[in-house]
Amino acid sequence: MTHEMVCAGFGGQGVMLIGQLLAYGGMLEGKEVTWFPSYGPEMRGGTANCSVVISDQPVGSPIVAEPDGLIAMNGPSLMRFKGVVKPGGVIVYNASLIEELPEQPAGVRLFAVATNELAQEIGNDKVGNMVALGAFLGLSKVVGLASVEAALEKVLPERRHHLIPLNISALRRGWALTEG
Amino acid sequence: MTHEMVCAGFGGQGVMLIGQLLAYGGMLEGKEVTWFPSYGPEMRGGTANCSVVISDQPVGSPIVAEPDGLIAMNGPSLMRFKGVVKPGGVIVYNASLIEELPEQPAGVRLFAVATNELAQEIGNDKVGNMVALGAFLGLSKVVGLASVEAALEKVLPERRHHLIPLNISALRRGWALTEG
Amino acid sequence: MKKVFAYPRALTKKRTHYCPGCTHGIIHRLVAEAIDDLGIQERTIGIAPVGCAVLAYEYFDVDFQEAAHGRAPAVATGIKRVHPESIVFSYQGDGDLASIGMAEIIHAATRGEKITVIFVNNTVYGMTGGQMAPTTLPGQKTTTSPYGRDTATVGYPIRVCELLSTLDGPSYLARVSVHDPAHIKKAGQAIRQAFAMQVAGKGFSLVEVLSSCPTNWGMTPTQALTQVKEKLIPYYPLGVFRMTEEVAGDDA
Amino acid sequence: MKKVFAYPRALTKKRTHYCPGCTHGIIHRLVAEAIDDLGIQERTIGIAPVGCAVLAYEYFDVDFQEAAHGRAPAVATGIKRVHPESIVFSYQGDGDLASIGMAEIIHAATRGEKITVIFVNNTVYGMTGGQMAPTTLPGQKTTTSPYGRDTATVGYPIRVCELLSTLDGPSYLARVSVHDPAHIKKAGQAIRQAFAMQVAGKGFSLVEVLSSCPTNWGMTPTQALTQVKEKLIPYYPLGVFRMTEEVAGDDA
Amino acid sequence: MARITIDQERCKGCELCITVCPKKILGLAEEINNQGYHFVETKGTGCIGCAFCALICPDVVIEVYK
Amino acid sequence: MARITIDQERCKGCELCITVCPKKILGLAEEINNQGYHFVETKGTGCIGCAFCALICPDVVIEVYK
């Protein structure tokens, strides 16, 4: 099995980080994984996205053109990628910034997460990305929640390790949404 | 017909100049010609030689490895080149610097010219090279004396044109040696 | 009411890609104002560097050529020699001018090449993500001096105006800052003077502008300007380092 | 009788390819004497330039590396960083150091790179047949300034010691001449001092030696030395431009 | 009396103008522009037309009338 | 009394030593060496061992004894 995902949003929303967590989590489960970043044409600010591939065999192209999973943290990202998500795929989008309900791509599960509001509930509006990731994990089951939680320690720099509990709460909050 | 010649000597003896005169004279007679300089491995001083080719057809290699004419202005040059002169060829050598009679290469005409002494006779010891060239022309008849005399005007820089008569005397002095 | 501060004609209306609060934008405007003032827009040719100002040609409404990293003074020389009547300026960062392009700037200066150089010293390589520059201050942390610039192993910052002032070619050399409105006005005058020198047919002119890089310094724009004032100016004293002869340069 | 002037140990017995009367030979000897004096022959590594001194490695009895034209300071840096305990010197001409190699020398100097540079300023490109150098005097004829160096179009000579003296990295900078025995002695002392600085672990040291090129100046060796005295020294004043701290440097 | 105009779409919300205004009449808006920045707006009156704000604005957002 | 030795094969006949000798006792030989140069020789007496000749010789031809 090969899972191909895209995490996209504005610079500063932490989409690169959740992509890395996905990949790292996959590796901790013994999978072959790649993570690949891509920045918009503007050198500063603007949009950014990353491709993540998780597979039981060596990964070929690290660039995901037709994902089966998408986390879209803002409107432009959702617009750009929703059309290429494969049937059977999952889209988690940031309902805090994307108010209009997007048109439903055929055969794709579309899941809204009000990341800002939920993050604020947890007490820090910076962890909206984690809420979105948690929801995505809950829906796609690509990687286990525990593996991603373990990955936090590897991916976050030492000086931010005190934030790990907060991030875990956010991940779980997102996951919980999908159990309902 | 293709004539291939080498003029060789110490730096400063004017061997490059007589090579150029030969070539230029040939051109003035409507021939195809090349002149090519070669300096020794020492960057400063040391020996120098040039190759001259005069032909009725386009010249191929400008480097003469087996000349049919050689003007050797010093001992090392004579040593280096006399063995490669083709049978039927002509060697003019500077007897003022080469005292021992060199061994006679088979089928080659060897002609000694006491360039220094003859030049001094004419009144300027710098024109020994012209005496040697005159002798070579007399022997080989590769180019007419008049053509070489005409070439002087082209080859010498303007500021040395007052020396043309002197050079012509030297050329004729050399030529005269071969008529005897 | 009269418009007392207007958008310069020599700037296009294109939004810049610079980070919020980056003083490259101020310096662009000062250059454009000098061009407007001197009435030279139609005969000015700019050289864009490789650095954050790589897209400068999109912001100025004059002919432009993009130089290879550090080679703007050579490109400017080529252009000026073909069009001696044109006004040629290069716009260069500190990595561009003082590191890879050191030979080119010194030789353009000593030749007295009749060009104007706007030298933006922000003490880092902005575009490539904040590496150490020849002008990085002692002790300053950058991505390639992660433990702070250690003068014992990587040496001392270069003061470009002082260096060039030992040469006979330059007609005008000045260091200015854009950290507050008063200094910005002075900077504008210096830039105008540098162009005026060229208009008057004098030799090489260069203005070094102390500039900020909030992004790579990890500061807010306001903090970054305080840094310029408190840390940069003491190391890089402001002033005029060469002035052969004041020229008005108006030909508008 | 005692030998009061002897052939230096650090020179090989190989005859040089230099033209008769070329002062490159004197400068070689002074360098060799400094090496002998300081007892550093076994740990010295030289860098040969591209220039008339391209074969310097045949004349010094020490390890040597041949640099690309102008890049000797970079090569020296690479070597010194691998062997910090060794004594590394480059030997460079004015074309090499002040033209193509300008960025390298300035940056080695500002880094305070612990190397010694022997800079032979003969105001021309000797090896390639006498083209104009950055140090060619105004009005001087060379093969690429056939009408005399015209400062209006090709600019002014560069005074390297003055230029480098604006940097914080150098520990010793001096300009000397070898046009007569008295000056040769002083030149020898300066070269020794430059090496001593390195032996003492101080930063960058450089000695600029005003030198002659009888061949390309079209003069006899004696005339050429007169030219050095009468024309070069007035343009390139002799003296010490930087001396952080005198060191004896004996470790012999 | 003086006044300024603000080309809000060009503003990047860097706050430099806010810092230098001697009258402290500038501030960031709640809303964001299409570039995604909170832009500057006039929060008070008393502009003296000193043009400090315009002089320091890196994005040439402000014009001044007097 | 002082004296010098001349390694004549290394000499290039540049005459610099001749020019600087305060005693004017050096001169070029009639003969040439294997390099093709007229080499220097002592033409007179009275060497004071000042070593000027050795100092200026670019080819390190001369050694001095005193």
Place this chain on the structure above:
Amino acid sequence: MERVMMKGNEALAEGAIRAGCRYFFGYPITPQNEIPEYMARRLPEVGGVFLQAESEVSAINMVYGAGGAGGRVLTSSSSPGISLKQEGISYIAGAQVPCVIVNVARGGPGLGGLNPSQSDYFQATKGGGHGDYRLLVYAPGNAQEMVDLIGLAFDKAEEYRNPVMILSDAIMGQMMEPVALPAMRTETTEKPWATTGKQGRSKPNIINSLGLVGEDLERINIELQAKYARLAAAEVRYETDGTGEADLIVVAYGTSSRVVRSAINRLRQEGKKVGLFRPITLWPFPKEALASLAAEGKRFLVVEMSAGQLVEDVILAVNDRAKVSFFGKLNGTVPTVREVYDRILSSLPEGGEG
């Protein structure tokens, strides 16, 4: 062995350090900045030297000095910077100084862009500098190879006294993948030729590439050519995947080989007989291996991110014994798996459907 996720550029940098590299001279340029930045942090920790040079020209000459002095030395840059290093590389090759040069290639020509590209293939393999010299050129295909090949590169550089190039690209450098890092080893190679100061040796060591006398230079070149022949005989590396049964073999390296692998996996699932031939050494080129596949009657498709460079070497290798077609994407863009998939499909021989 424990695996960690690393960017390709960082994996390469750590790999170099574990292979005993202690000297790095370079100049910033995107997309390789992770290498110098990593080295700036790490080298001081292991007693090494990181120095940011004033330019690429200076960096390569520092490398020449450090390598000549016997240090294990690395430099890295990206396309325009590598162009600036050509004179220095030619000197290093001529003087037979070991060192490793990394090119994290980006789109050209000129200033170009920051996207990956494979259009520096000729420069790397045929010599962008002057004269008849060769670099040993490795093209890693994943982060693990970044680690493994950089280690090998240092060993081979010293074994042959030859500069070695790692030709990577923006994607290989920026992508994160799991890697297993080898243990730290320290350099041991004897270098009796290095400039260390004579230290009692009777003859000085000289590092140079000068041959003013024609015959001297010819001798140097004969020696070099003999070395290149040895290299060509012993150091060829490549990977094949399913070439045995394949009707069509796709030849690709680096990033494009990864896209090809994805496309091939898809095609295989559909029963197509398609193989991958991935040169790991670009020079020496795996000529014989390709020639013998050609002799078996295979067809070839070359996929590269350039206007067609690798394809020349493939044609030279198979030399009309086989049909070679070409799919190139011009600088700035990476072929998608679908594009390659479609292209392979249309290149398959009729009836080639397993």
Place this chain on the structure above:
Amino acid sequence: MERVMMKGNEALAEGAIRAGCRYFFGYPITPQNEIPEYMARRLPEVGGVFLQAESEVSAINMVYGAGGAGGRVLTSSSSPGISLKQEGISYIAGAQVPCVIVNVARGGPGLGGLNPSQSDYFQATKGGGHGDYRLLVYAPGNAQEMVDLIGLAFDKAEEYRNPVMILSDAIMGQMMEPVALPAMRTETTEKPWATTGKQGRSKPNIINSLGLVGEDLERINIELQAKYARLAAAEVRYETDGTGEADLIVVAYGTSSRVVRSAINRLRQEGKKVGLFRPITLWPFPKEALASLAAEGKRFLVVEMSAGQLVEDVILAVNDRAKVSFFGKLNGTVPTVREVYDRILSSLPEGGEG
């Protein structure tokens, strides 16, 4: 027309001036110094500009500026200096700026020597710089061609907005031969794209090679490749001598073609059927002409002063339709007529004795 004897380098310089070249930027290096020295004397006489740059890097960037500004501009150098120019050449090609670059090649690699060499062939034809660009490369075979091809070079550079290289060597440059000089002409080409100052134009002219967005760069490259295709279709030049009846065709250019010509003349006198194929454009390479000769069943011998570079293009051209053998002399030495004669003799097909 009156003929005068000139050194190849000087013939080229005078030819450039008569073709309207008014700007020269260069840096001294043997064996091409006659070119800048000639220009330093002559350009001021015709109102042009000679400027000795501080380095080759600077010289090529001055050329980029002057060419971008619309000047007819020349630079020349020799092998190591040309290596230093690679980044600039890539920029010039990417920005489509016309100019002419002369390489009077010498032996390499590294500092090498001052003797002639043909080992910069790959660098000239495949691109020593980064990215997919091409130079139009002329290889003159005599002094007259030095004059004629430099004139053509300027015209083609401007017609295609592309840098043109003249690949010469130490012998071609130092040798004197008679030349007929054309009349002085002055530049007339319109250059609406040049940086001249806007002068009332509504849009500024921009000279650059930047494509930060992948697709922009791809578009630039598609445009470049289309231009190269036009060049390849229209600009191929070569000379054949007796290839019609020949059993064996020797392929050579520049100095080595002259040696070959001498050897062939000798062989013909002895009744051997030997021809010469001399590429005059090295890029675009006369591929088709060689391919059709190959189709006629000819054999080929490549003679070059390198370890084997031209030979690759010959093999790619004939692509196994013919036997190609190779005779190379390594850097620093020129093959003698006798060596080439012997080698041809041993390459002749059995019974090839007409």
